[in-house]
Amino acid sequence: MNSDNAEQIIQIAPWDSVCNRQAINSLCALRRGDRCLFYHSSAGATSRHIVGVVEVAREWYEGEGEAASGGAVDVRVVGEFRLLVALGEIR
Template sequence: MSKKTELWPPRFPAHHNPSPPPFPANPRTSAPPAIAGALKLTQHRMPRKGKSTVRAASTAPSTGVQYWLLKTEPGEWSWSDQARAPGGTAPWDGVRNHQAMNNLRAMRPGDQCLFYHSGAGAASRRVVGVVEVARPWYEGEGKGKDEKAAAAGGAVDVRAVGEFRRHIALGEIKKAADEVEGMRDFALLRQPRLSVMPVPAKVWDWICEMGGGFVQDGEVEEDEG
């Protein structure tokens, strides 16, 4: 018998590959472009944090009506001027303060506003009545209580609702700061130069109660304080 000669190192057929199999390919880097693009869309993304929103005014839970206060000097635009306007409706314009303008922009039709007489003398600073927003913010049309300013800015239209039988003086409002919920945070006391501001709901209720209802046609107003 012939003895086979053993070869070393052993020889394997050409199709045999003794090297270990490669690691599985990364589908995101080795897949065809179309598939890789689809896989990329499935990557998990962390949700973005939403921006916090601040409510501009107190809202009546049952109606969604917001409450505001509008300041005006009676020598420029008084309650009598508002009441004499056609239908008791006129643009509220001439506002230049950025915060006050943002408050005007946040108003919606049906919102209620306290009509406040301001001025140099303490005796003139008082809430005299209520107006209602009839038209939301729009660009100025050069008419209203301040025609020159209205043409350059914007306005909302407000409609007279009624004059309080009893005007509520600023001094009286200050005295109630510790008695009425939300009064200490009321911008009328904290930001006295702001001309358009939100009114806390409890403060609104208190002022309306102190006002004693609205003056009727032909009724003489009793001005106290």
């Protein structure tokens, strides 16, 4: 490793706050190691963009802490896209 490059920290975070039943079913079906497109879902359809790829680190579990009202899947970042992809472009 080059001394100029800091070791990358693998960050794991819950993918929670999903309310749509179809989306919840999809998250429940994910298995550890599955890769997914991750999108930013700000207000308004024009701001919804795929921003990168994540990998499932922990399969669906009932919510803990902030996610207590539902469930979550823990994911880790695999990579970020240099160019954002609008959800409408891939439909």
